[in-house]
Amino acid sequence: MSATAAAITVSDLTMAYGSFVLQRGLDFTINQGDIFVIMGGSGCGKSTLLRHMIGLMQPAQGEIWYGKENFWKLDETDRAAILRKAGVLYQSGALWSSMTLGENIALPLAHYTSLAPKVIDELVSFKLSLVGLAGFESYYPAQLSGGMRKRAALARAIALDPDFLFFDEPSAGLDPISARNLDQLIQELCEGLGATVIIVTHELASIYAIGTNSVFLDGEKKTMLATGDPKMLLKECQEETVVQFLTRGTGKREVRTV
Amino acid sequence: MHSPRFRLDCSQKGEVRVILSGYWTLQSEPPNPGPILSALVPEVRHLHFAEEGLGNWDTRLLIFLQNILNHANTEQRAIHLEDLPSGVRDLLHLSATSPKQSPSLGANKESFITRVGNRVLDLTDQSIEIATFIGEIILAFMELLGGKRPFKSRDFFGFVQSCGVESLPIVSLIAVLVGVILSFVGAVQLQMFGAQIYVANLVGLGMVLEMGALMSGVIIAGRIGASYAAQLGTMQVNEEIDALRTMGISPVGFLVLPRMLALMLMLPLLCIYADIMGILGGSIIGVSMLDLSLIEFLEQTRKTLTLNQCGQGLLKSSIFGVLIGFAGCLRGMQCGRSALAVGAATTSAVVTSIVLIVVSDSIITYFLYR
Ligand SMILES: Nc1ncnc2c1ncn2[C@@H]1O[C@H](COP(=O)(O)OP(=O)(O)OP(=O)(O)O)[C@@H](O)[C@H]1O
Ligand SMILES: [Mg+2]
Numbered sequence: 001m002s003a004t005a006a007a008i009t010v011s012d013l014t015m016a017y018g019s020f021v022l023q024r025g026l027d028f029t030i031n032q033g034d035i036f037v038i039m040g041g042s043g044c045g046k047s048t049l050l051r052h053m054i055g056l057m058q059p060a061q062g063e064i065w066y067g068k069e070n071f072w073k074l075d076e077t078d079r080a081a082i083l084r085k086a087g088v089l090y091q092s093g094a095l096w097s098s099m100t101l102g103e104n105i106a107l108p109l110a111h112y113t114s115l116a117p118k119v120i121d122e123l124v125s126f127k128l129s130l131v132g133l134a135g136f137e138s139y140y141p142a143q144l145s146g147g148m149r150k151r152a153a154l155a156r157a158i159a160l161d162p163d164f165l166f167f168d169e170p171s172a173g174l175d176p177i178s179a180r181n182l183d184q185l186i187q188e189l190c191e192g193l194g195a196t197v198i199i200v201t202h203e204l205a206s207i208y209a210i211g212t213n214s215v216f217l218d219g220e221k222k223t224m225l226a227t228g229d230p231k232m233l234l235k236e237c238q239e240e241t242v243v244q245f246l247t248r249g250t251g252k253r254e255v256r257t258v
Numbered sequence: 259m260h261s262p263r264f265r266l267d268c269s270q271k272g273e274v275r276v277i278l279s280g281y282w283t284l285q286s287e288p289p290n291p292g293p294i295l296s297a298l299v300p301e302v303r304h305l306h307f308a309e310e311g312l313g314n315w316d317t318r319l320l321i322f323l324q325n326i327l328n329h330a331n332t333e334q335r336a337i338h339l340e341d342l343p344s345g346v347r348d349l350l351h352l353s354a355t356s357p358k359q360s361p362s363l364g365a366n367k368e369s370f371i372t373r374v375g376n377r378v379l380d381l382t383d384q385s386i387e388i389a390t391f392i393g394e395i396i397l398a399f400m401e402l403l404g405g406k407r408p409f410k411s412r413d414f415f416g417f418v419q420s421c422g423v424e425s426l427p428i429v430s431l432i433a434v435l436v437g438v439i440l441s442f443v444g445a446v447q448l449q450m451f452g453a454q455i456y457v458a459n460l461v462g463l464g465m466v467l468e469m470g471a472l473m474s475g476v477i478i479a480g481r482i483g484a485s486y487a488a489q490l491g492t493m494q495v496n497e498e499i500d501a502l503r504t505m506g507i508s509p510v511g512f513l514v515l516p517r518m519l520a521l522m523l524m525l526p527l528l529c530i531y532a533d534i535m536g537i538l539g540g541s542i543i544g545v546s547m548l549d550l551s552l553i554e555f556l557e558q559t560r561k562t563l564t565l566n567q568c569g570q571g572l573l574k575s576s577i578f579g580v581l582i583g584f585a586g587c588l589r590g591m592q593c594g595r596s597a598l599a600v601g602a603a604t605t606s607a608v609v610t611s612i613v614l615i616v617v618s619d620s621i622i623t624y625f626l627y628r
Contacts, residue, residue, distance in 0.1 A: 054504045080506040088504050094497035098413070108505050156501075 006067070007032045007164070007196045008053065013062035015048050021222060022048055026062070028215045028227040035190055035197045037207050037214040037230060039245060044219030046200040047091055047168055053198065054088055054166055055079050084112060087157035091168040091200075093149040095141040101128065101152050102137030108159045127155040131185065146173045151182070158189060165189065167199040171206060179203065183210050204248060208234075216242045260313060262288050262322075266297055273304040276326075278342075279311045282319035291322065295329055305330055308341035320349055327354075391510070391588055395518065398511035408511030417520035421482050425528060428481070432473050433465075433532035437539025440464045445548055454548040458558035461540030466563055470533035471571045472619060475578035478525060479611035483586035486517050487607035490590025491600035499591070509591070518583035525579035526572050533571065574622055578615050585610040 006029045013026040022045040030036045038046045051057040053064060055071070064071040066082050074082070095104050105124045109115060115123070128134055131151040141149055150170060157165060170186070171179035183206045190197050190210075201207060207214070207230050215227040218241055225239045234246045260280035267275035274297050282288070298305065307323065323346070327337065339347045368376070398408060444460040490513060493499050502509045537559055544550040589607040593599050 051500075056500050056503060083504050084506055086504065088501065090497040090501060092497050094501040096498050096501070097493070097496065103410075107507070111505070111507055 005032045006030070006065075007034070008198070009063075009065040010053075011063050011065065013049075013052065013064065014060045015045055015052060015057070016060040017048075021060070023217055023222055023224070024061075025223045026215070026217075028224065030196060030198060030213065032196055033190065033194065034213045035186065035199065035210045037211040038198065038200045038217065039202075039207065039214055039230075040217035041219050041245075044217045046217060049217070050088075050166055050168055050198070050200060054086060055083055084160070085162050086164040086166060087160065087162035088166045089150070089153050089157045089168060089170055091172070093141070093146075093153040095149060095153055095156065097141050100138050100140055101133065101144075101155075104141070104152065105156045105159050108156070112160060123159070127159055128152070130158070131155045132181075147175070147178055150174065151178075154182070154185070158193070161193050161195075163193075163195055165195050165197045165199075167197065167201070169200055169202070171201065171203050179206070186210060204246065207246075216245065260311075261286050262318070264289060264294070265310075266293055268297055272301055273306065274298060274302050275306040275308060278307065278309045278319070279313075281313035282315040282322070284316055284318045286318070288318060288322050291326055294326055298330055298335075300334070303335050304338060305335055306338045306341070309343070312343070315343070315346065319346065320353070323350060324353065387592070388588065391591065392584075394508070394510040395514060395584070398508060398515045401511065402515065408508060409513070409516040414516040414520060417517050418524060420485075421478065421520050421524040422527065425478060425481060425524075426531065429474055429477055429528055429532050430535050432477060433470065433535035434539035434542075436469050436473055437461055437465060437536035437541075438543055440469070440536070441540035441543040445543060449548070454544070455550060455554070455558055457540065457544055457548060458550075458555045459562045461544075462537055462559040462562050463567065465533045465536035465540075466567050466571045468571075468619075468623075470536055471529045471575040471578060472615070474525060474528040474532045475575060475582065475615045476612060478521070478528065478579075479582045479585075479615065480608055482521065483582045483607050483611045484604045486583070486586030487590040487593070487603045488600055490514075490587060491593030491603040494591070494593045495595050495597070495600060514583075514587040514591070517587055518580065521579040521583040522576060523579075525582070526575045529571055529575035530568075533568070570626055574619060577618055577622065581614040581618060582611045585614055 008030040010026050010028050010030075014024040015022045015026075026049070038049060040046050048057065052059055053071075058072055063073075069078070069082065071079065071082065095101070096107070099107070102121070102124050105127055106120050109120045109123060113120075124137060125134065128136060131154050133148060133152055133155065136144070136148075136152070141152070144152065150173060154167075154170065157167075165186075167186070171182050174182060186197060186199070187210045189195060199206075199211075211230045213228065214230045214233065216225045216233070216239075217223075218225050226233055226237050226242050228237075230246065233242060237243060237246075262278070262280040262282040264279070265277045267277060274294070276294055280286075327350075330337065339350065401408060440461045441457050444457045445454060448454050448456050448460075490499070493513070499509045499513070502512055537556075541550075541552055541555045544555040545552055586607045589603040589610065593603040
């Protein structure tokens with residue numbers, strides 16, 4: 001596959017809870033190897049958009065394409081086959097609370113592969129060490145801090161070396177240094193695994209540091225205002241709301257990375 | 259400390275000045291804004307706010323001003339806030355410019371017919387949901403029979419332990435007391451005819467046919483059904499169930515099936531245990547109040563009960579096990595995404611299971627004795 005093949009295409013998507021329409025007319029393409037940022041104000045439907053892409057909510061209208069497959073037209077087993085290549089980091093972490101960290105990460109491995117338990121154990125400790133939690137296998141999620149839970153959830157998300165990684169606000173609740181490290185980790189995973197990353201974040205620093213493509217959702221107009229490389233949007237976008245967001249409300253168009 | 263006050267100055271034509279003074283805090287009673295509003299006759303084109311010895315102020319001042327502004331027809335006249343502290347101006351501006359539209363979740367101005375229609379649609383949705391859930395459980399069960407185990411055995415044995423061994427103390431207490439109550443009720447009547455030995459029949463039949471299954475069912479509905487609903491509901495809130503789903507692991511197979519199996523396995527055993535405890539409870543009364551010996555009492559019980567009758571009790575409790583597991587897990591999986599919803603799911607699980615238990619009990623009894 002060429003480096004610029006479309007990995008996910010969203011076309012004319014309308015998202016709604018019952019009769020309450022959140023967003024309509026969403027149209028954008030996520031390319032293979034992108035770090036794709038979903039931006040927008042609180043409550044505009046970013047997490048909901050993610051839920052549509054990972055098979056948890058059905059579009060009210062429109063389509064989501066994974067490569068050449070119309071995701072929501074597939075039957076359940078085919079959808080599961082696509083999702084098998086996806087790792088998700090939820091806004092709340094969503095570690096399984098009745099299992100230790102080790103078991104949390106081992107479960108997808110055991111479910112999808114026929115590796116020997118010993119190999120799985122090795123994989124688990126390797127993934128945990130990637131996120132800086134080496135030796136925490138036997139801890140329960142409740143025994144960890146919020147930031148540690150986030151990182152453990154990241155380790156679970158990358159357990160199966162996925163092609164697609166979905167992150168919902170990965171750096172919320174992390175200190176600046178850990179947030180920076182997480183950015184680097186995401187970038188390295190993206191390059192190392194060749195994964196396509198879809199990430200919801202408010203952190204301007206991360207957006208400029210790692211984002212290669214993006215979409216901006218507006219809660220008031222209930223549609224997207226712009227899509228493209230965030231650094232280009234900063235320079236060229238004409239939409240006032242987007243510029244305000246990207247410049248932290250100052251309107252000064254210069255990239256500031258920490 | 260000066261109480262909040264204002265002074266009106268209408269000396270210039272077409273202009274009203276409101277001069278605020280004193281401490282405008284939530285602890286103090288604000289003056290009545292009536293005079294200002296009545297001064298705002300249509301000819302007034304400018305409304306000035308100013309201060310003169312304004313002390314501390316907080317939201318009290320802001321809501322006072324906001325109320326006036328809401329009534330002041332701001333399209334027809336200019337409002338001048340320049341002379342007020344900048345904090346007051348900024349906060350009023352912030353509040354005025356924040357978007358007023360709130361999403362119309364379940365719009366409240368629906369007509370009666372719309373509401374009825376929506377209810378009916380909800381009802382069909384719910385029936386489909388329940389049917390799907392039952393179907394998923396059956397599929398997961400078939401998978402299990404086919405030799406695939408979709409859950410962790412450690413989880414399963416944990417549930418077996420909490421349904422079984424850990425429920426023994428409470429089941430013992432209740433069953434013994436029910437046995438005592440049954441034999442009391444019987445003894446009062448039967449003693450009149452000198453037929454106290456038949457208390458053993460009454461207790462034995464009562465426990466084995468009805469009360470053993472019913473009481474253990476109700477206890478387990480409260481103890482285990484509720485905890486299943488709470489566990490699954492909390493997992494729903496924490497997105498743990500979503501995480502299973504996206505990973506392609508069936509939440510029904512992984513979470514619901516082991517819980518249901520544990521209940522189906524343990525409830526009949528608990529029922530047998532409750533039967534025995536109830537008969538022992540009855541014999542306590544028999545021995546202590548009716549001058550029967552323990553041997554006599556137990557022998558009479560043995561002569562009365564048939565294996566068939568014991569089977570009826572067991573059949574009931576197996577069905578109750580399925581119903582409690584079903585109600586608890588269903589309510590947990592249907593749970594919304596808040597702490598409040600978890601509470602509601604728990605309550606609803608208990609109510610649903612007890613209703614199901616009693617209704618199914620009467621149906622089964624009807625068919626057995628028809
Ligand atoms: N189950 C639900 N039923 C109805 N409305 C919902 C439900 N869940 C979310 N919403 C509404 O959908 C909107 C978008 O929610 P979403 O979680 O997607 O926001 P978000 O963009 O991720 O916000 P944040 O940045 O704060 O996480 C909100 O206005 C919320 O009120
Ligand atoms: Mg969100």
